[in-house]
Amino acid sequence: MAVLVHMLACAFGLGSWVAVNGLWVELPLIVNTLPEGWELPSYLTVIIQLANLGPLLVTLMHKLYPGRLKEHVVIYCILSIGVLSCLxxxxxxxRTTIVAGASRSTAFLIITFxxxxxxxxSSVTFLPFMMQLPAKYITTYFIGEGLSGFIPGIVALAQSVGIAKCVNSSQATGNHTDGGLWSSHTEYLPPNFSTEVFFVLLAxxxxxxxxxxxALNRLPRTFELSTENLVPDTVASVCSGLENPGAEIDGEGVKCQRDGAVQSKPLLARPQLSVSQLTLIYCMVLWVNCATNGLLPSVQTYSCKSYGNLAYHLSAALASVANPVACTIAMFFQNRSVVFxxxxxxxxxxxxxxxxxxxxxxxxxxxxxxxxxEMIIVLSWLFFTGTLSYVKVMVGVILRDRSHSALVWCGAAAQMGSLVGSVTMFPLINVYQLFKSGDFCNTHCPL
Structure with missing residues (x-):
């Protein structure tokens, strides 16, 4: 039963960000068809941030009407909408329509919203729902959330999204009469399967x-009691996160022991966190999500493309792998130290x-x-994603052991960080054009 629940938690986490992640990895094909062209990523950034209306309403409902909003009802609705939207x-x-005299991909933009x-x-509903299960399933859920970026990336690599080659071409000029000058340009290869098939796979x-x-929602809430001792697991998760019932909490001498007194009130145990520690934790949530969901994804093409298509695709693929790997490491090697x-x-x-x-x-x-x-930029993206993914998981585990509302506000802080990062990068890239794209086949840099 425990293995089954781990599998279900992982599969449940898969639906958290798989749709948006899928859109981003498919962009190299989409932009060649839709009329917005390479302006499309800036449109997506704005649309995704407008969609933060959802978590804002959920958070306000929890604040104004505690206990009135049922997570499972909201989750049923949003997952059903996700399936229908992908189809x-x-x-x-x-499909395009004429808006203000110009062709626009209105269907794509509306469905993307x-x-x-x-x-x-999902950021403010999935985690609070997982609160109903023992703490060890939180890390499995985060593995599924990591796979929501990894699997679309692997599918896109199998599809050969954006794979290109340098092709020589003769470029005659008015100043040369000896047959012209030779130059090279980037030519993108056709994909192995269509964009329609990719979106069906997302569905x-x-x-x-x-x-x-x-399946998770229909599981009896007492299923753990029939397979393992729930109380020590709960108490141990409040301590060091390891299978060590004698660990101390924050060095204050508060010990977890497997005796009758602890087992009689297991749910009263809470991690002893000071106000300053909680403030630091929420600041980490804000910054980590700002960096991983807003600031850096906006410039990944600029940071990798100049090194060539191989470096770009390796950085994208390995960064996607780093997320679930970090979550797996967090499952077996937990360190809850706020300083660490x-x-x-x-x-x-x-x-x-x-x-x-x-x-x-x-x-x-x-x-x-x-x-x-090339090696340095690929490894830098790998370690950037891996280290901050581990922080995400451990912060979620810490707040899970604190309270239900702590997880809700964790999700809200994550979305706020993502919003700040995206809004910051939008004008820098699209208005002030501080970042310059380069063609690897034609760019000649001074030594």
């Missing part, structure tokens, strides 16, 4: 998440700063054209 996207994503509404609202993954949620998580956040920020610096230097970043440069 509609498969049939209507390339509903998909974003599903994924944004299948949303269906898997919905089916897993139905703060240091890990600083380390991940360092890798992110390097990625941002290379994006700012595009189209001529450091060590361009060298194997060392």
């Amino acid at each position: 509609l996207l498969a049939f209507f994503w390339d 509903f998909l974003s509404l599903v994924d944004c609202t 299948v993954m949303m269906c898997i998440s919905l089916a897993a949620f139905v 998580l703060g240091l890990l956040t600083a380390l991940g920020t360092g890798f992110g700063s390097y990625n941002m610096a290379m994006a700012a230097m595009s189209p001529c970043p450091l060590l361009q054209g060298s194997v060392a440069g």
Whole structure:
């Protein structure tokens, strides 16, 4: 039964961000068809942030009418909307209409809003629902959430999204009469399967998440008692996170022991966190989500493309792998020290700063054209995603043990961080154009 619940929790987490992640990895194909072209990512950024209306309403309902809003009803609704939206996207994503005298992909943008509404609202509903299960299933849920980015990325690589080659071409000029000058340009190869098939696969993954949620919601709440001792697991999760009932909490000498006194009131145990520690934790939630969901994804193309298509695709694929791997590590090696998580956040920020610096230097970043440069940028994205993903998981576990409302506000803080990051990057990229794109085949940088 425990293995089954782990599988269901993982499949349930798959539906959290799979739709939006799928849209981002499919963009290299979509932009070649829709009239907005490469302006489309800026539209997506705005639409995703407008979809934060969903988590805002859920958070306000919890605040103004405590206990009135049922997570399972909201989750049924948003997952059903997600399945329907993915199916509609498969049939209507390339339909355009004339708006203000210009051709616009209105169907794609409207359906994208509903998909974003599903994924944004999942941040403040999925985790609170998981509160009903023992703490160990939280990490499994985060593995599923990591897979929501990993699986679409792998599918996109199998589809050969954006794979290109440099092709030589003769470019005659008016000043040359000797046959012209030779130059090269980037030519994108056709995908292995269509965008419609990709969106159908997204709908299948949303269906898997919905089916897993139905099964989890119908499980008897006493199922743990028939397979293992629930009380020690709950108490141990409040301590060090390891199988050590004698661990101390924050060095204050409060010990967890497997005796009758503890077992009689297991749910009264709460992690002893000071106001300053809680403030630091929520600040980490804000910053980590700001960096991973807003700031850095907006410039990944600028930071990697100048090193070539291989570096770009490896960084995207391995960064997607790093998320579920970090969640798996968190399942077996938990460190709840706020100081340790703060240091890990600083380390991940360092890798992110390097990625941002290379994006700012595009189209001529450091060590361009060298194997060392390609390896460094790929590893930097890998460690940036991995370290901050571990922080996300451990913060979620800590707040899960504190209270239901702590998880709700954790989701709200995550969305606020994502909003701040996206709103910050939008004018820098689309208005002030501080980042310059480069064609790897044609860019010549000074040594």
